[in-house]
Amino acid sequence: MSTTKSKHPKGLYYLFFSEMWERFGFYLMLAIFFLYMIDAQNGGLGLSKENASDIFGTFIAFVYLTPFVGGLLADRVLGYRLAISIGGILMAIGYIGLALPGDLAMVASLGLIIIGNGFFKPNISTLLGGLYSTPEYQDQKDTGYNIFYMGINLGAFIAPFVASYLRNNYGWGYAFAAAGVGMLLGVLIFWLGNKHYKEADVRKPVAANDMPLMRIFGIVILPAVIAGVLGWVLIPGDIFGSNSTDAFIFGAIPIMVFYGSLWAKASAEDKRPIAALLSIFAVVIVFWAIFKQNGTALTTWAEYYTDREMAEGLTGPAGAIGMVQNVDQSLATVPDYDQNFRARTDAEGKVITKEGVAPYLNNLPKQDWPQEGKPLSLISTELFQSINPFFVILLTPLVVWFFTMLRRRGKEPSTPAKIMWGLVITAMSTLVMVGAVFASMNGAEKSSALWLVGSYAVITIGELFLSPMGLSLVSKLSPPRLTALMMGGWFLATSIGNKLSGVLASMWDKYDHKAYFFLVNCAGSLLAAFAIFLMLKWLRQIVQEHTGKS
Template identity: 75%
Template sequence: MSEPAAKHPRGLYFLFFSEMWERFGYYLMVGIFFLYMTDAQKGGMELDKGTASDIYGTFIALVFLTPFLGGLLADRVLGYRLSISLGGILMGIGYCGLAIKGDTAFYVSLGLIILGNGFFKPNISTLLGNLYSKPEYLPQKDAGYNIFYMGINIGAMVCNFVAAYMRNNYGWGYAFVAAGIGMFIGVLVFWMGNKEYREADVRKPVQANDMSLGKIFGIVLLPAVLCGIASWFLIPGNVFGSDSTDAFLFGALPIVFFYVSLYAKASAEDKRPIAALLAIFGVVVVFWAVFKQNGTALTTWAESYTDRTMPAVIAKPAETLGMVQRVDTEPKTVPAYDPMFRTTTDADGKVVTKQGVDPYLNNLEKGFWPKAGESLALISTELFQSVNPFFVVILTPVVVSFFGFLSRRGKEPSTPAKIGWGLFITALSTLVMVGAVYASDNGTEKSAGWWLVGTYAVVTVGELFLSPMGLSLVSKLSPPRLTALLMGGWFLATSIGNKLSGVLASMWDRYDNKAFFFLLNFAVTLAAAGAIFMMIKWLRGIVEEHTRRA
């Protein structure tokens, strides 16, 4: 009598820890990236928020563009294991490179991270899927991906505590090196499991209808690069606010036209599902434009407008663990963080805060300031970045159970409706921040940290309604020969949304009343939700028609 098949392939557990460590490094870096760029007190880059938001948005946009190229090269040329190893090493070097001072090292390091993510991110997920291609593992495929996804969120939660410890006790450079070490650990774990997924590393044979690499480079990628370069150097002024934004958005146009051409050239049978997907892509751009401000606008609110003090009984053990920032009343100079601080310029061209102290103290009542020679213990700003992954872990089973409850009663919304509700819930999350603005008298007083926690809780529900549903819709509606390309379209929409998140965040200083900033986010997200619901009958009909045909 033969032994029962294993519930999951052994390779899952190596990939789980590889991905956990990779996400540890990535989210550690992203969690402190904006803080590092705007820091003027402890060795940061001293950039203004507008410039930092632009760089941040461009970076996270390009991070979501390169997986299309990395996945393509792995499919056709390199294979998955080599691509994952190459990507992990490039990212590890890039994280460590951020510890080196100077613009050259900074931008080269960002380039290595962007390229490395392109090779690593799509291919480790594909390799996992290949592990479950054997009949004995196929029934457990969804559960395997859930376990794998848990690794992402564990890494994203834990990393910010390490970031806080390293940068508070040793400096920014050490925190970035910690991200690099985490990435290298992930690569080593991946190599340890090499024999477990050797058979799953199978390159896909080119089909008759597949576009050749040369054609993809010539028709899609080369025009995108040329348009980006041309817009950077030849267009006078800034059409969309900055040279990098112009270059990115104009560079994206040939790729957008390529996806529109898929619809124009499609058969009558394929036109409707492709049209539905293109409509979804266009609308979810707005979700990512708002959601990804967690690293910019919401980080600014956490840094300067949120009460981050803690009782002494908590501060002492927290400081032992390195989770505490300290501010004192020593005179400080900083860039112009906010017009409401009414800054002035000193003789050296530096901008002095209205009180001449650490920016955190500007909107804190003097009665709560530390005495001369003493300091104030604060929760490290980046720890708020762990709230979203925490809620993903906590709320995922709740959302899944909720949809199961509705399904048993025949009332479960369609996939497009879930995406619409996800956008609506995301819009509501921005209203929580409007409440924070009014509760803090437009930031003249510190707001309670619970406002940010509440915002993250609401937007996480929106994320769980929308993000998995979008990926599911692509897999449901895509013609088989175009599934990979249309999945690339989803990531293109994510990339453009990420870039626009930086554009929106760069408007922060234009609003004296910060409620108007968050109301702008509310308006654009609500409009996107409205667009989905206006199309809902059409979209639902296409999904039902395609499901019956399948």
Template identity: 65%
Template sequence: MQTPRKHPAALPFLFLSEMWERFGFYLILGIFQLYLTDTAKGGWGMDRATAADIFGTFIAFVYLTPFLGGLLADRKLGYSKSIIIGGILMGIGYIGLAVHNLTVFYLSLALICIGNGFFKPNISTLLGNVYNDDNYRSRKDTGYNIFYMGINIGAFICNFFAAFLRNTIGWGAAFIAAGIGMFLGVLIFVIGMKHYRHADVRKPEQAGDMPLSRIFSVVFLPAIVVGLGAWFIPGNIFGSDSTDAFIFACIPILFFFVSLLVKADSKDRKPIAALLAIFAVSIVFWAVFKQNGTALTTWAQYYTDREIPAVIEQPAQQLYLVETIQNRPDSVTAFDSEFRVIRDDAGKPVKVWDKVPYFKNIAPEKMPAEGSTIHLYNTELFQSINPFFVITLTPLIVAFFALLRRRNREPSTPSKIAWGLLISALSTLMMVGAVYVSTNGAVKASPWWLIGCYGVITVGELFLSPMGLSLVSKLSPARITSLMMGGWFLATSIGNKLSGILATLWDTYDNKANYFLVNCLLLGSAAALIFLMLRWLNRIFKEYAK
């Protein structure tokens, strides 16, 4: 007699498909700002403010399109077809980034955003559907935990590939690798189709559902029109044309979600209000968390001691995971010289550096002789710290909540989100400490400060991000679950854009501790707000959670 499976046969195929998709996506995020600001090896040579603005806009749209992609898959295309379409579009977009042409660059980013909208929400939904079989229903949470590990394995290994390829070949090779990874994920998905074809069930409009045509006419069309209008307004209001366009485009969508609350009947009004409150505070979390690709990348690149210890220098070089720099006075560029500003007695900035950026704040005892070289860890390798902590800490946090559950002391889902915000606020204090021990960047800080920051904020992430998705599924009125899931993605999208806006202010802070204290204040205020609402949220959760 054959032993029944613990998990559906579909799981390894969906796991590997998502792993390779995230491999490509996080490879791009890890080197995005580095590529935009690079002036020596074929990058775009942009200043950091412009790069941060583009980064924030990109990841904002990446998390806005799943709302549309999920709806189209639910009602028209089906999940499998949407996943394949999305994966192909993303793969083309990744490879397109290897073409050093500004038009192709922006077109490639657009393809990635659209492709992610089709891929990201639908592979997660398809996984849930294959667990709806009575044989596997009780193991659905475990299945999602395994699936989430795939996401972070892809995010962990990709930066090693990025470092190796851009060190040995160039930026384009890294982008092409991301595309190959994405196409590999699509191929694995197609091979496993027989295991989840039965779960690819479309959800046609039901009584009480808003027609897809109306969603387009009252939400997306006004957003597009208003966004384009804001883009072409002479000058800008919020710092850049892209920021103006995004913020104004969000107004019709925000108005739509508020109208859902206003028009809701007495039964639905409370859970919708609770969800909108959670969405609002989660924006702040994503605004700080997503600075890992901007402000924290800058800190890793210029303010962190990345020199490789002599005992592992040779093996690291053999793996091509290091960059070699030479202490030459003539190698500084116009953008590099803006790394750190000194002001004269009148308060005017004076740029007096005469060495390569990495050497500008190196400790005197570590300063190599002029003309000599040193070997550094690639900056993007620090982007693997967060997924590493997700992989290692998830089992511990799951076990912690299981222990509390057995003792009937497990916090409610809203309480977990509140604690997640507070823990995330503490992570910014790690960076304040880093600024002080480095004398505001006068000397380099130990990498352990950055590692500690990522460790603490990962705990906050694990308290907040999965819980937000869980809360949407538990509280949303059945007829608008897809729309409310779109609201969660919208909050994530707005937070991602705000992360770019905050990062553009990096160079305006002479004292970098104040930059991180502002982030701490934002997260702390959001945590305080949700703790004040907690009794109300828990009451609604207890009454309405499914």
């Protein structure tokens, strides 16, 4: 029977562009945030890599922690459209606030982005799912999410190019402000499509078994906040490396205890699937700890150790779109740092340096240095942040085809096995960087940019094996009344991994031979994969029991 109905609801396209612009702002900010913090020559904060890595890891940890609260408030109180609007506006203000000078402005802005993301990120995805809840569109739900995911990666791909153009030509503040403008465009597009998803904005009724909202705040969120504050203020000696790390770990303990209590109090029927999910959550922390080093350790490798010199014929066109960063040995310097990790300055406010040359020139042969006053044209470091979303767009259809082909032959791995292989592939990506270290003689020479491209390509395959499969496993195994809470557990694991990525990256300068840094990451990923391998039979049985499939 023929039909004239659209394959997808009209609201999808408004949500697609809203999310594209939101991710544009978020990834523009992430592409330059670490570089902004370590820059001491061109208006940055002049922080050490260790301190900047710690701040970066703490920020992305909290970004993935607040969706639990934002989703809960939208479900029970605010509704999805209001929560998304509040989140988008808060994030826009936060991005623009990063353009302002001073530590207070930065801390307040990061706080607004963290809170705003908690309201925006989980609820726009939930609202999209509501559009496909009717029989008319239900069969197209997976395809709709694939289209939506492309919007995420399209925004993430474009963002570093805009960031590079603005920060090279106008300064850091303009680049951060552009992220805010992008976010406001996303909110505007969202409002324009309001009528198309009004009916999907339905608050979930509280079921008899649901924990009251105030009880969740009282026994989970409030204790987490108190423990975090105490970890920051009262714990002496930076037990886990820094005040922020102490605060995060102590703050996470009440939440982890809460998830443990869910398992302890669960019925016999729910105990096994909850145990399986908690086991997966614990293991995938390692993946996020490695994956999220793209903004810290891999950015450091791109900035200092990668051959970024532009071919002479490409300099003009590349400069026109902001790909070129100019380095002059007479202008740029390597700063020295005080005990608070701030760049030292003399009485006139000039930065005191350990070396009188640009950092990029430190491991470049003297004969290849530019003449004084003649800048060297380099590919901007943040452009390497476009590689991962590019490969997501390129490789997603190939990975989907690969699993479809295996399914037809009856050889498709189980969902837990896919996660295991994702960790193995992630370990392989770190070995690519070990190769880069040896090819560059431990950073004594510049390494080819192809090493970084290769590492990003490999870890993107690992991401496509692991991340969607983890979300799928949560939807498969969660008891219906606990689905939102268990999805919050996935975000908690992501958050802890993100924080750990900053902790690991902060140790960069402690490794004399950088191969050991990447080998530690490799060992962690392989150990995590081995842990799943040991649980594989048990996990398959549980998935089989609850879905009829492995």
